[in-house]
Amino acid sequence: MTDSLAHPHDRFPAADAASGGLRDIVILGSTGSIGTQAIDVVLRNPGRFRVTGLSAAGGRVALLAEQAYRLRVRTVAVAREDVVPALREALAAQYGSEPLPAVLAGPDAATELAATDCHSVLNGITGSIGLAPTLAALEAGRVLILANKESLIVGGPLVKAIAKPGQIVPVDSEHSALFQALMGGTRSEVRKLVVTASGGPFRGRTRQQLATVTPEQALAHPTWAMGPVITINSATLVNKGLEVIEAHLLYDVPFDRIEVVVHPQSYVHSMVEFVDGSTLLQASPPDMRMPIALGLGWPDRVPDAAPGVDWTKASTWEFFPLDEDAFPSVGLARHVGGLGGTAPAVFNAANEECVDAFLAGKLPFNGIVDTVADVVAEHGTPRGTDLTVADVLEAETWARARARELAAKAAAEARG
Known part of the structure; x- marks a missing residue:
């Protein structure tokens, strides 16, 4: 690294x-x-x-x-x-x-x-x-x-x-947690990064059960209050896919050494496992003021930026493996991140359009990631290391237009 x-x-x-x-x-x-x-x-x-x-x-x-x-x-x-x-x-x-x-x-x-x-x-x-x-x-x-x-x-x-x-x-919060946990060792001592996910409102549901969920259900996040696009991304776990790509870029850790684990309580924001088997985590109540304050004050901490964990009260923190069949977005993001070039821009832009289509009743919930995958596949070989801002904008424009076309086609087919 x-x-x-x-x-x-x-x-x-x-x-x-x-x-x-x-x-x-x-x-x-x-x-x-x-x-x-x-x-x-x-x-x-x-x-x-x-x-x-x-x-x-x-x-x-x-x-x-x-x-x-x-x-x-x-x-x-x-x-x-x-x-x-x-x-x-x-x-x-x-x-x-x-x-x-x-x-x-x-x-x-x-x-x-x-x-x-x-x-x-x-x-x-x-x-x-x-x-x-x-x-x-x-x-x-x-x-x-x-x-x-x-x-x-x-x-x-x-x-x-x-x-x-x-x-x-x-x-x-996830990358701030990794940033802090990485203080516990050298780069060569890092075995893997573990990014936590709340699981969103549909944790535990199968892909079949997700087929009929509504925008209102998808917007009811159990932990965080966010805008509609980010909230839907949390429901599809596209946000975790984006965070895996971001973690790879920020910390130069290969994709096969970045894992996602579901943690419904959202107190543990991410973890780093070191080569000796030790895992360091960063935990705090879900409050964005803490990572914001760390960013503003780095390398110093800001006292009382946000409330800490109340250790006088009993609590249980749970961790579950990610169901990649029900939530294929993380696997798709790993693929996109490995392609590099303009592929991540296509992934992100197509997802934003598909989220809009879902909120407008033009795509089913599972259709969001399925359509994004189709757009990514059509994109083909991305531009390489000579990427420019113009390349990114061109790829995004194409991806948005193609995602809208596929969403409209799906809506027409659904109407019969």
């Missing part, structure tokens, strides 16, 4: 330079789940963090303006140019006679903000549109606090080409 993107034993110089001092942060996707929780951590630690810039898609301008005022940021970025007048009005209402922050607008606004002067960039954007800001932050020499798994998955070769050792600190 010589080419990992994130490893606790690798220290990017910028991470250590500001350790213990006031750290300037840019938050991308500030009005989403990750962004709002990151702001909560920042506001409870005013002597440690200062937010200099915020970006959002533009659907919640009042919240964005409120965040900007509470944090007194220098710059606000919004992807939708049409909401700029409403954003300026909301900012004026918050700031009164005080000077307003600069406003960036348009599809490249978050990318421009990611390259501005700061210590760290938290990429909490959802979807592959986070790739360009990820690359911009890395090229600018910022510490990248990565919650946008899609940018790494679809642009893995691009990210690996420019990221320096230790420049990325992962925020996904």
